[in-house]
Amino acid sequence: MTDVMVGLFQTVDTGPDGETGQPSGPLNAEPGVAVMRRILICMPLLLAGAAVHAAPPTPSPCTDAPRAQWLSDEQLLSEVKRMGYKLKRYEQERQCVEVEGWDRNGQRVALRVDPATARIVQTTFK
Known part of the structure; x- marks a missing residue:
């Protein structure tokens, strides 16, 4: 067999x-x-x-502009405040500025902001 x-x-x-x-x-x-x-x-x-x-996606950069074209921290933060946000803290992360604070309604938010234009790229409510 x-x-x-x-x-x-x-x-x-x-x-x-x-x-x-x-x-x-x-x-x-x-x-x-x-x-x-x-x-x-x-x-x-x-x-x-x-x-x-x-797997969570890797955050994309907020801008491709060279650092020489970025707004100063003071200019960027004053633009974000002008949009109605109260700021707690901020930090530069790669090609973005990450801002934590509160929106007009008092809700906590985390923002990803384009450092060259102060355009809000992403808003996350906490």
């Missing part, structure tokens, strides 16, 4: 006269076991794909 490979994880037993019997192998041991093994083989691939799609 010899085993003939017919697929991944699957062999077919052949009798002495060359007739084939039922497939045997780890995936055909029992129907429940075969399904579970296929799930265990596929699950890491599915989880890896889901993790790639679930």
Whole structure:
């Protein structure tokens, strides 16, 4: 009796006269076991794909303008205040200025501001 490979994880037993019997192998041991093994083989691939799609996007830069064209901190912050925001703190992060404070309604906000134009690129309510 010899085993003939017919697929991944699957062999077919052949009798002495060359007739084939039922497939045997780890995936055909029992129907429940075969399904579970296929799930265990596929699950890491599915989880890896889901993790790639679930990752938060990297924030894009607010401006491509060179630093020489950026507004001064005082000019930028006075523009943001003129728009009705009260400021708590700010910092430069890559090509953006991130500002935390409150809007006209008193709700806490985080702003991403273009340092060259003082245009608000993103508003996140906290």
